[in-house]
Amino acid sequence: MVQTASREARGPLTQAFFDRIAAVAEGEKLKACIQCGICSGSCPLGFAMQYPPRRLIASLRAGVMEQVLQSNTPWLCVACYTCTARCPSAVGITDMLFPAMREALLMQGVGVPGELQTALENTFRHGNPLGEPPSKRADWIQEVDVPVTDLSADPREVDILWLVECYPAYHVRAKETVKALARTLHALGADFGVLGQEERCVGDSQRLVGENGLFEMLVEENGKTLDRFQFRQIIVTDPHAYNALKNEYPKYGVNYPVQHYTQYLASRLEELRPMLGELNHTITFHDPCYLGRRNGEYEAPRQLIQAIPGVTFVEMERNRENGLCCGGGGGGMWLDSFAYEYAKERLSEKRVREAARTGADVMAVCCPNDLLRFEDAVKVVGLEGKLVVKDIIELIDEARKG
Amino acid sequence: MLDIVVPIKQVPDLVEELEIDPSGTALGLERTRFVVNELDDHALEQALLLKEKHQAQVSVIALDVGDVEETLFMALAKGVDQAIKISGDFGPAPDNHTTARVLKDVLGGLSHNLILTGVQAIDDLDGQLGILLSSYLDLPYVGLVSGVQIDEGGSKATVLKELPGGVKAELELPLPAVLGIQAAEQPPRYVPVSRVRQAMRTATIEERSAAAEGNGHIRVRRISKPQVGAGAELLEGSSEDIAEQIVGILADRGILR
Amino acid sequence: MSQDVFVLVEHLKGQLTDGTFELLGIGREVAPQAGGRLVALLLGRDVRGLAEQLGAADVVLYVEDERLGDSVPEAYRRVLAGLLQEQSPKLTLLPTSSLGMDLAGALSVELNLPMIAFCKQLAVQDGSIVATCELYGGRAVVEAEIPEGPGLALVLPGACPADKGRSEGAPAVEEVKPSVDLAEVRVRFKGLIEPPPGDVDITRQEILVSVGRGVQREENLPIVQELADALGAALSSSRPVVDQQWLPPTRQVGKSGMTVKPRLYLAVGISGAPEHVEGMRDSDLIVAINSDARAPIFNVAHYGAVADLFEVVPKLAEAVKNRGA
Ligand SMILES: Cc1cc2nc3c(=O)[nH]c(=O)nc-3n(C[C@H](O)[C@H](O)[C@H](O)COP(=O)(O)OP(=O)(O)OC[C@H]3O[C@@H](n4cnc5c(N)ncnc54)[C@H](O)[C@@H]3O)c2cc1C
Ligand code: SF4
Ligand code: SF4
Numbered sequence: 013m014v015q016t017a018s019r020e021a022r023g024p025l026t027q028a029f030f031d032r033i034a035a036v037a038e039g040e041k042l043k044a045c046i047q048c049g050i051c052s053g054s055c056p057l058g059f060a061m062q063y064p065p066r067r068l069i070a071s072l073r074a075g076v077m078e079q080v081l082q083s084n085t086p087w088l089c090v091a092c093y094t095c096t097a098r099c100p101s102a103v104g105i106t107d108m109l110f111p112a113m114r115e116a117l118l119m120q121g122v123g124v125p126g127e128l129q130t131a132l133e134n135t136f137r138h139g140n141p142l143g144e145p146p147s148k149r150a151d152w153i154q155e156v157d158v159p160v161t162d163l164s165a166d167p168r169e170v171d172i173l174w175l176v177e178c179y180p181a182y183h184v185r186a187k188e189t190v191k192a193l194a195r196t197l198h199a200l201g202a203d204f205g206v207l208g209q210e211e212r213c214v215g216d217s218q219r220l221v222g223e224n225g226l227f228e229m230l231v232e233e234n235g236k237t238l239d240r241f242q243f244r245q246i247i248v249t250d251p252h253a254y255n256a257l258k259n260e261y262p263k264y265g266v267n268y269p270v271q272h273y274t275q276y277l278a279s280r281l282e283e284l285r286p287m288l289g290e291l292n293h294t295i296t297f298h299d300p301c302y303l304g305r306r307n308g309e310y311e312a313p314r315q316l317i318q319a320i321p322g323v324t325f326v327e328m329e330r331n332r333e334n335g336l337c338c339g340g341g342g343g344g345m346w347l348d349s350f351a352y353e354y355a356k357e358r359l360s361e362k363r364v365r366e367a368a369r370t371g372a373d374v375m376a377v378c379c380p381n382d383l384l385r386f387e388d389a390v391k392v393v394g395l396e397g398k399l400v401v402k403d404i405i406e407l408i409d410e411a412r413k414g
Numbered sequence: 415m416l417d418i419v420v421p422i423k424q425v426p427d428l429v430e431e432l433e434i435d436p437s438g439t440a441l442g443l444e445r446t447r448f449v450v451n452e453l454d455d456h457a458l459e460q461a462l463l464l465k466e467k468h469q470a471q472v473s474v475i476a477l478d479v480g481d482v483e484e485t486l487f488m489a490l491a492k493g494v495d496q497a498i499k500i501s502g503d504f505g506p507a508p509d510n511h512t513t514a515r516v517l518k519d520v521l522g523g524l525s526h527n528l529i530l531t532g533v534q535a536i537d538d539l540d541g542q543l544g545i546l547l548s549s550y551l552d553l554p555y556v557g558l559v560s561g562v563q564i565d566e567g568g569s570k571a572t573v574l575k576e577l578p579g580g581v582k583a584e585l586e587l588p589l590p591a592v593l594g595i596q597a598a599e600q601p602p603r604y605v606p607v608s609r610v611r612q613a614m615r616t617a618t619i620e621e622r623s624a625a626a627e628g629n630g631h632i633r634v635r636r637i638s639k640p641q642v643g644a645g646a647e648l649l650e651g652s653s654e655d656i657a658e659q660i661v662g663i664l665a666d667r668g669i670l671r
Numbered sequence: 672m673s674q675d676v677f678v679l680v681e682h683l684k685g686q687l688t689d690g691t692f693e694l695l696g697i698g699r700e701v702a703p704q705a706g707g708r709l710v711a712l713l714l715g716r717d718v719r720g721l722a723e724q725l726g727a728a729d730v731v732l733y734v735e736d737e738r739l740g741d742s743v744p745e746a747y748r749r750v751l752a753g754l755l756q757e758q759s760p761k762l763t764l765l766p767t768s769s770l771g772m773d774l775a776g777a778l779s780v781e782l783n784l785p786m787i788a789f790c791k792q793l794a795v796q797d798g799s800i801v802a803t804c805e806l807y808g809g810r811a812v813v814e815a816e817i818p819e820g821p822g823l824a825l826v827l828p829g830a831c832p833a834d835k836g837r838s839e840g841a842p843a844v845e846e847v848k849p850s851v852d853l854a855e856v857r858v859r860f861k862g863l864i865e866p867p868p869g870d871v872d873i874t875r876q877e878i879l880v881s882v883g884r885g886v887q888r889e890e891n892l893p894i895v896q897e898l899a900d901a902l903g904a905a906l907s908s909s910r911p912v913v914d915q916q917w918l919p920p921t922r923q924v925g926k927s928g929m930t931v932k933p934r935l936y937l938a939v940g941i942s943g944a945p946e947h948v949e950g951m952r953d954s955d956l957i958v959a960i961n962s963d964a965r966a967p968i969f970n971v972a973h974y975g976a977v978a979d980l981f982e983v984v985p986k987l988a989e990a991v992k993n994r995g996a
Contacts, residue, residue: 121603127927129604136607137449138429143949145430183945184967225608348927349920388944391884392911425807432810441811511779533772536807539815541786541825545776554745554857557773572861575742577769578683580866580875583742586859594772631785632822635801636814646959646975656976657986660958661994663974667956668693668829669878669935670902670994 026077029116038108044101045069051095051105056337056362060354061085065095065105072109084354086113087125091220091342093305097333106220110342114222131346132223135230139212140178141346149181150208156191158198163241164208171203172276173243175257177250178213179380185387186380190249192409193273199287199412200280204247210237214248216256216302221343228264235266245269247276251302251379252341258307272303274378274404278312281319288411290322295407296372298328298363298386299335300379313378316404320411326370336363340381360389368399378404416470416568418461419526421517421547422489424448424480425537432639439634443506448480450488453532458489459598460562461530468564470528471495475520477513479506483619490617491609497619498524504626510538511630514546519624521551526590527568533557533594540630548592556585557594564589672821674707675760679751680725681770682715687724689833690766694826695727696835697793698764702729704795705761711842712754714747716740719844726840732758733846738853741860744773749856750849752781757850761820762800764793767827775825786823787815791830800824808953829934829955870921871905878904878935881924881951884911885940885961885980892917894981895939898988907931909941925950940980943968960984 033039045066052064062083063071071080080086089110096106103109118124134143153160161170174197179186197204215230238246246268248254257270277284295317303309310332318325330336338344339359344351352358364386367375377383386401426432426441427449433442450458461472473496474489476482486497500520504512521529529551531544548555560582561574569589574582576596649659664670678694680687695711702709711728713721716739722731732754738746751774755763763778765771767788779786791812792803800817802824873879880899886892892906899906906922913923924931926946936954941947943959943966951957952971959972960980969975976983 115606118604118606119609121605124604126601129601130926132604137427142945143429147430185945223606225606225611229607229611346927349923350927352914353920388946392914428808428810432807434811510776514780538788539804539806539813541776541779541788542772545773546780549777549780555773555777556744556858558769574864575769576875577742577863578688580871582864582866584861584864585743586861587857630779631817632787633816633818634813635816638812638814639810640805640812646957646969646972648969649974649976653978653982653986654990656978656983657990660974660976660987661990663956663958664902664935664991665834665994666832667934668689668831668833669956670991 022075023078025081025116025120025122028119029077029081029112032112032115036108036112038104041101041103042069042072042109045073045103046101048100050098050100051103054094054098056092056094056359057088057090057351057355061088068109069103081113081116082123086110086117087128087347087350088354089342090337090339090344090351090359092301092337094337097305106342111220111222111224115224118222125347125350127349128221128343128346131343132218132221132226135213135215135218136226140182141213142178142182144182147209149211150206152181152187152190155187156194158195160194161205162208163205164210167241168205169242170205171244172197172205173238173241173246174204174206175211175214175246175248175253176206177248177253177380179384180249181211183380183384186383189380189383189403189405192403192405193249195409196277196405196412200283205243207237207241212237214250214253214256216252216260217341217343217345219256219260220341221346231261231264231266235261235264238266238268245271247271247273249273249380251300255302255306272309272312272378274303274312274316275309277408278315281315284408285319288320288408289413291320291407291411292322293374294324294326294372295374295376296326296328296367296370297376298338298367298382299332300377300382301335301337301341303378304335305333313376313404316408317376320407326372328366328370330366336366338363338382338385340385345381358385358389358392360385361393364389364393364395364399368395373399374407375399375401376404376407377401416464416468416527416564417525418464418470418472418528418530419521419524420454420458420461420472420474420494420530421543422454422458422474422476422485423451423513423532423535423543424476424482424485425451425535428536434637434639438636438638440507440637450485451532451535453534453595455532455602456598457530457532457595458492458494459600459602460595462493462603463599464528464562464564465493468568473498473524475500475517477502477504477508477516479508486619487613487617488605488610491605491613492603497617498622499619500622500624502624502626508626509540509630510543510546511540511628512626514543514550515628516624516626517547518550520622528564528571528589529553529592530595531592533559533596539634540632542594544592544594551592554587554591555594556587556591558596559593560595560597561599562593672759672761674705675710675758676702676705676707677710677712677755677758677760677763678728679763679765679771679774680711680713680721681766681768682718682721687721688766688768690768690828692727692833692836693828693831694764694766694836695725696831696833697826699727699835701762701793701795707761710760712751714739714750722842722844725842726838727836728840728842731842731844733844734849735846736849736853738856742770742863743856743858743860744770745858746853746856748774748777749851749853752778753849753851754847755782759821762793762795763823765823765825767825771825775823779823784821784823785817786825787817788825790824790826793824793826795820809955870919873905873907873922873924874929874931876905876931876933878902878937879907879931879933880904880937880939881907881909881941882912882939883909883941886912889915889917891981894984898984898991901988901991904935904937909947938968938972939984941968942966943971
């Protein structure tokens with residue numbers, strides 16, 4: 013998959029890469045690197061990279077990037093944000109360096125893994141990386157027993173516009189979380205609606221994977237769509253969407269107040285609390301990178317879990333800003349085989365073992381990637397029957413009924 | 415100079431449900447989205463690979479049906495030299511005999527010594543486009559091709575044709591010729607959206623018009639969607655019973671040797 | 672125009688293909704409807720001997736020529752064009768195969784004969800040729816007609832059980848000398864290339880037996896391999912089987928593996944996770960064996976057996992072998 017290195021120092025790939033770096037505002041910051049190596053030491057996949065971040069930056073500063081670009085490194089980053097969060101010089105490894113390398117590769121059509129290509133083509137064509145029909149995006153509404161306003165069919169002003177996002181809207185397992193959230197919002201008397209067929213992928217992972225043109229196209233389209241509806245705020249099911257709407261969309265003038273669903277529910281905890289019955293579980297919680305490390309929200313999910321009577325809450329050894337990524341970010345969901353080829357173990361598999369070591373019987377999550385990857389990993393490492401993966405909203409929904 | 419022409423066809427995107435026209439004899443095209451025929455995309459990729467190897471000139475041509483502009487711009491973004499859209503009175507869903515005649519008309523005014531098409535498409539009711547075109551042009555044809563080499567002088571092609579059981583036949587034919595591509599030598603390349611948008615801003619699609627006469631002379635009586643049961647039909651009984659039933663199903667469908 | 676139905680006989684390495692018998696099976700039904708004979712066209716280098724196996728036909732016309740020996744459809748096309756011109760049958764059936772697909776369209780143009788492709792069923796009704804076709808990847812069934820005929824049909828594999836075209840009859844066997852000059856054939860045969868030994872390309876297989884985590888251990892793989900061998904199939908798998916290195920990554924079906932569309936996908940001990948289904952849902956026929964009745968694979972399968980694979984798979988392998996014997 014990875015091409016053999018060429019001897020040329022500045023081939024077209026390298027040129028495309030440096031052009032990209034020069035074009036972004038933070039490009040200059042690369043010069044601030046003090047080569048301390050904290051990034052490489054922190055990177056959960058650094059061991060598998062032919063050029064872990066520090067070495068990568070050293071090559072870059074020496075102006076010899078061709079070999080780096082043709083190594084396995086560009087596609088191994090899962091955008092977990094650990095390096096960026098820890099770097100003393102605030103070098104934009106996750107948001108700038110890796111996407112720029114990937115963009116150069118995509119532009120030159122060199123070594124783009126097929127699974128990734130499919131996800132990008134699907135997003136371009138159908139507005140979701142799964143390749144599901146756009147017309148079926150709101151079909152889950154038929155499967156839930158509370159009314160949900162589909163604003164594409166019934167446009168009206170709502171308090172909350174809920175962006176469901178792709179995996180939750182289509183994936184059989186992730187759909188369960190959507191239904192649970194619909195029921196809970198309904199129980200709280202929230203005035204909410206979804207965009208139905210008009211919703212398209214928010215696109216944060218496409219951005220991090222280097223398909224900036226696709227991301228910009230999605231921003232434009234989503235910006236226009238959002239403009240046509242009236243609402244007070246947005247809530248999202250997926251932390252990646254939260255990140256994009258909070259930090260990236262405003263750069264393009266698309267600016268709306270947004271909360272992750274856990275933040276919204278935490279803000280209404282006093283109304284929610286009396287509805288919750290007892291659940292007898294020992295629960296640990298996995299911080300999603302794009303709610304926690306990238307955006308500093310550690311409390312809302314914990315408050316929700318701890319609000320459930322009967323629950324014993326335990327932390328994993330690595331938690332909050334030190335939490336280990338599930339491996340699905342930054343396009344990791346679409347690079348599964350590629351990453352496995354070099355790493356031989358998925359981060360999700362490591363992480364469920366860490367969860368099991370706490371003695372918890374439930375691993376709570378609040379990101380669709382986490383749900384899918386950990387549930388899969390539980391099977392792979394043989395923890396079935398010992399550890400169950402649940403989204404926080406599923407626990408809340410159960411507790412509400414219990 | 416090697417001049418490669420890739421005729422590409424639009425077909426309904428199967429990601430969405432097909433709709434049937436109220437007449438019951440055609441697809442309902444109003445809400446249908448179109449995509450490039452998957453194997454035409456392979457033909458295009460093969461053309462681009464030959465372009466890189468032989469500095470060939472590549473043109474894509476397509477009839478103005480479906481969402482053809484998007485497809486043509488994508489081809490331009492991938493690096494073809496020329497994109498041509500053909501208008502004419504062939505209606506929204508011309509059959510392949512008609513399409514081949516229209517293409518013949520346009521190819522008359524276009525230098526070509528190699529024509530690459532996808533070997534088939536999902537809507538080929540009246541036969542496959544490439545072979546029909548080769549016959550109207552009286553050019554040699556080989557289909558199910560998964561490898562193409564052009565000799566130094568550009569006068570002949572050596573191709574690999576797929577036969578059953580993974581065997582391939584190596585065949586040689588003089589140019590000009592038409593090839594029906596089953597698979598390009600590498601998967602069709604990805605074209606970043608920024609490239610496509612740039613092509614939309616800066617590149618132009620040439621327009622030609624052509625006459626359409628005659629057609630495939632077949633009449634569609636009815637189009638319907640196959641009944642799909644919700645889920646599998648379950649086979650019951652002892653292991654032997656189940657095995658026998660499966661064998662029966664496979665035999666009925668000609669799957670057993 | 673005569674009322675005869677012609678069938679092109681296809682053979683590989685001296686063996687008649689199943690497709691040939693399928694076409695004969697269809698021809699047997701259609702010829703009486705047309706009110707004519709069923710005529711088998713046998714072309715090749717040294718093929719007279721194969722005529723004995725064509726008992727389903729009323730007449731076998733054979734053409735022998737050195738240049739018909741290799742896989743060059745253009746040579747076939749020239750001979751067939753001459754033959755069909757002279758004999759002018761009502762309907763000619765060709766297989767949707769590497770050979771048939773390189774003939775039908777050309778004959779249609781050269782002889783000005785309407786043709787229908789993707790045929791699953793054929794009939795002659797009130798003198799018209801009527802075909803039921805599977806188009807749009809099987810998402811639509813099209814009933815099409817060639818009013819009055821004559822015409823050509825490209826028939827899909829599996830349109831008729833091959834057994835219907837195998838019978839003992841003793842057709843009249845006649846040699847025909849082609850009135851065309853095969854020296855004019857522009858396509859030249861250079862050689863056959865056998866598939867490289869080593870790994871199979873699962874995207875090109877007609878039959879896949881696919882194993883999942885239900886096989887439990889590597890030592891159990893031979894049970895499934897035996898079934899695959901009996902069916903002439905390749906083994907593919909879900910991701911866990913590849914993760915365990917029981918099969919190479921090239922055998923993985925799904926989102927992060929290969930997308931396959933075989934004629935038969937036999938899923939054994941695979942639950943049918945969406946990531947897996949993404950890679951196989953467009954297979955022509957999906958049969959699943961899984962011990963859990965709630966396994967989502969049964970939502971995409973056409974046929975399913977809720978059963979222990981260790982019981983059913985060996986029985987199935989046996990049944991397939993017995994049938995071949
Ligand atoms: C990002 C990502 C990408 C992925 N990509 C892929 C991919 O490309 N391909 C892929 O396959 N998966 C992929 N997966 C994994 C996927 O989610 C599933 O975990 C996987 O497909 C499950 O494989 P399985 O069906 O073999 O195993 P399981 O889900 O464990 O199913 C085993 C089945 O065997 C049955 N069984 C057990 N014993 C018997 C018996 N004796 N007889 C009959 N049946 C029995 C069980 O009932 C069960 O249904 C991916 C996951 C993620 C998160
Ligand atoms: S952590 Fe920051 S400063 Fe240290 S090597 Fe990495 S990029 Fe450079
Ligand atoms: S973002 Fe995470 S995976 Fe990517 S380089 Fe930094 S630490 Fe490694």
